[in-house]
Amino acid sequence: MKAIVHAEKDGFDGLSLCEVEEKTPKAGEVRVKLKAAGLNHRDLFVVLNRHKHTDPPLIVGSDGAGVVDAIGEGVTSVKIGDEVMINPSLGWKEKSDAPPVGFDILGHPTDGTFSEKIVVPAENVVTKPAYLTWEEAGVLSLAALTAYRALFTRGKVQSGMKVLIPGIGSGVATFMLQFAKAAGATVYVTSRSKEKGEKALEIGADKAIDSNGDWDMELNGEKMDLIIDCVGAATINKSLKQLRQGGTIVTFGSSTGDMIQLNLREFFYGQFNLLGSTMGSGEEYKEMIAFMEKYQIRPVVDQVFPLEQYKEAFSRLETGKQLGKIGFYIG
Template sequence: MQAITITQDSEPVQLNDIPKPKISGDECLVKLSASALNRRDQWIREGMYPGIVFGTALGSDGCGVVEEGSADWIGKTVIINPNVDWGDDPDVQSDTYSVLGMPTNGTLAAYIKVPAHRLHKKPDHLSDEEAAALPLAGLTAFRATIKKGASKAGKRVLVTGAGGGVSQFAIAFAVASGAEVYVTSGSQEKIEKVKKVGVTDGFNYREEKWFKAAGALGGFDSIIDSAGGNQLNNYLKIIKPAGRIVMYGSTAGHPEKLDVFRLFWSQAQIMGSTMGSDDEFEEMIEWVNKCQIKPTIDKVYSLDDYLDAFDRFKAPDSFGKIVIRF
């Protein structure tokens, strides 16, 4: 079968033929119809991810039809929980935790085998491409925004980097929660786009004093951030007393310094967040169904154009999730 694998070639991501998986025990065989890329796939391509196993099929997100396995699932269109061994502690993943697509074969393949308990019915209001974009980014955003950020009616929430796939879900969940939602972006066009889906306004982080306009609102109850870097001190200037800064990524790297005085005097909380538990995955799907949440799709590519799909991460105008159709 065809699969997009990680190799040691000059172009690490290659479309190769690998053996079709054979199921056993409680496993099901899913024929993928669509798979979505995540930033981690590009990081693996660039050699910036720990524990790379060459020859592995990449991809954590997918939608498809069950062809073999449990009679309860055969013929049904499903999405896959990408967690592998979260563990029993709802607050933190286990020492053996990993995500589908590295080190085990993932969803950028014609077929994948997974235990039946990883399967969930595709939300009826989503196309296969939209459903494929949901699992990893949706779970990450749900935990960061709803569970850790405590977004709800009466709260003011700032979501940073409005063009990313996870941030788009964070915006959607925050809006659905009834919160007053703002964003940051380096593009006014992207700010205008998210205002159409319920965002109140946005701030251009390329402007040196953007945080002054944000602070004039009276502060934020929570800030949902994927960048880190030197903006962290700006967040401390605009977070409300005892507010929550939830960080699920570090695309801007480490801050050069931290305003510790402002941190402790404001009683602010800086919270890390990674993926989410299996229970939170089920809760996330319930929200998606109840609130009719749809992923923002940047572009859908054919399998033959897979390298263009990966390269799309570098485009400054990318907005939402990148999907490959099988």
């Protein structure tokens, strides 16, 4: 079968589309013939930083959807022919304060979804909602689960809240915008791109402001109940200045740097809450799917490529040209 594999060289030079051996599911596993898959920033980080040429070859990718074509011994929850989406959160079943020991994400260190078929634990597949296209179902899992836990489990978003989402271009951010609006929140977003800001307004944002501008002025002094920040060092202190006393910031990314300087006196006098979040459990994944079905939420799909054009797909994501999710057509 065809797969996008990282091997032999570090960075993008190690990526290639090649033939690999098809696997057979063991007890408790299923094999999915993939229809579509989704590209995430995590895949960039795996290729550029985490997976080395000295490691065994790796099939990249965390998101995917397709049809079950083989099942292992003891599997009764799904059957051959079922249309499913893959939850990439491995070893995290129930909702909890933090993931358990042994938690991992599909696509590193285990083989991922940028292939024609994949074998995963049966507990990691769920029925594809009928209203979603294959491309939509294939790109949503990692970003939507991350957004759902950050907003609901950690941020405890409620109707009437004011929510700020810095950096609206990512797939996670576009899900958070739609989820927060469905929950009844007023949602503000930031972007360096006027085009992305305008698109966010079309999706439902109440206001879009320039990331490089004066947030105090552009928000007319309004303070936020909840801020979900995935940008990192470039925005975290600007975000704190927009938070009401007793408000909450949830952070799950640091694409602009891990280290920040924090004024502790302002922080504790402000009674602020700073929470970390990452991915989510199988329980939250099912809650997220039910929430999406209730409100008929669809991922914002930026562009979908055939596997053969993986270089163009990775380049589009690395340069930040996308708004929403980038995907691959597979079957």
